[in-house]
Amino acid sequence: MTLEQIKEKLSKYTVGIAGAGGLGSNCAASLVRAGIVRMFIADFDVVSESNLNRQFYFADQLGCKKVDALAENLHRINPLLELTILDKKLEAPTIVTLFTTCDVIVEAFDDKLQKQLLIETILEHFPTKPIVIGSGMAGWGSNNLLKTEVLDNMYICGDQATEISPDCPPIGPRVGIVANMQANQVLELLLGKMK
Amino acid sequence: MEILLNNRPEVIEGNLLTVNELLAVKKFTFRMLVIKINGELVKKDNYSNALIKNGDNVTVLHLISGG
Numbered sequence: 703m704t705l706e707q708i709k710e711k712l713s714k715y716t717v718g719i720a721g722a723g724g725l726g727s728n729c730a731a732s733l734v735r736a737g738i739v740r741m742f743i744a745d746f747d748v749v750s751e752s753n754l755n756r757q758f759y760f761a762d763q764l765g766c767k768k769v770d771a772l773a774e775n776l777h778r779i780n781p782l783l784e785l786t787i788l789d790k791k792l793e794a795p796t797i798v799t800l801f802t803t804c805d806v807i808v809e810a811f812d813d814k815l816q817k818q819l820l821i822e823t824i825l826e827h828f829p830t831k832p833i834v835i836g837s838g839m840a841g842w843g844s845n846n847l848l849k850t851e852v853l854d855n856m857y858i859c860g861d862q863a864t865e866i867s868p869d870c871p872p873i874g875p876r877v878g879i880v881a882n883m884q885a886n887q888v889l890e891l892l893l894g895k896m897k
Numbered sequence: 898m899e900i901l902l903n904n905r906p907e908v909i910e911g912n913l914l915t916v917n918e919l920l921a922v923k924k925f926t927f928r929m930l931v932i933k934i935n936g937e938l939v940k941k942d943n944y945s946n947a948l949i950k951n952g953d954n955v956t957v958l959h960l961i962s963g964g
Contacts, residue, residue, distance in 0.1 A: 709956055722962055723963060724963075725964040726939070810964055811964055812962060812964035813956055813962055814929040814960040814962045815929065817929070817960045818929050818930075818931060818960055820958075821931045822931060822938060822940065823957075825933065825938040826938050827934050829936065829937070829938075835958075835960075836963075836964050837908075837958075837959075837960055837961055837963075838961050839963055839964070840962065840963045851903075852904075853903060853904065853933075853956045853958060854933065854936055855958060856931075856956070858958060862959070862961070863961070864961070864963070865925060865961040865962055865963060866962050866963040872963050872964070876961075877964070
């Protein structure tokens with residue numbers, strides 16, 4: 703497929719992203735660059751200093767709502783992006799409403815409780831919809847432990863082992879790799895496997 | 898009995914197991930899980946009564962914080 707064909711095909715789909723932190727913001731940027739035009743993003747957080755080591759925000763956006771800052775940054779990549787943002791902590795009914803029209807859902811939360819709520823709600827209401835999950839990306843190095851496991855309609859990106867802690871914080875490179883693994887998996891789901 | 902656990906065939910002793918029993922047999926100690934039996938979600942409240950039988954396709958995903 704040529705770049706033009708790829709963009710043409712991707713422009714027909716809608717991607718939902720739950721969370722606009724290290725995974726969500728970088729995954730969104732990558733997908734917009736690749737040619738996704740319709741996107742839903744939900745997050746309730748504001749940009750803080752500690753986010754700048756890995757998230758797609760800038761120092762002059764400290765204190766801004768993440769969804770607003772991300773909308774601004776993504777529109778700088780593609781001014782024609784059709785982005786729907788929701789500044790809200792997601793609960794089951796909102797998840798169902800928000801993601802019903804999405805072809806693929808990216809799970810990009812940081813807290814495991816929220817991850818579980820999102821995944822269970824999606825599986826319950828949309829049992830066949832593909833959901834691309836990030837799990838295990840704290841720390842640095844160990845490139846080759848990062849992988850994608852496929853369990854039915856769940857695509858799990860990460861090492862599935864390293865949990866964040868004060869001694870093992872999330873940092874740009876590893877979080878960015880997993881965010882881009884998620885974006886890459888979304889492309890494979892929408893475009894089909896590369897021949 | 899033989900089941901498919903996360904895409905891998907596994908031989909487990911016994912003919913019927915609850916989800917909790919399977920987690921104990923496999924020594925899965927993670928607390929934040931997403932579990933499916935034959936593609937259907939099993940919620941935490943049902944881990945003690947949802948049954949796994951010979952030939953079932955079981956998915957156990959454990960979730961860890963970070964993102």
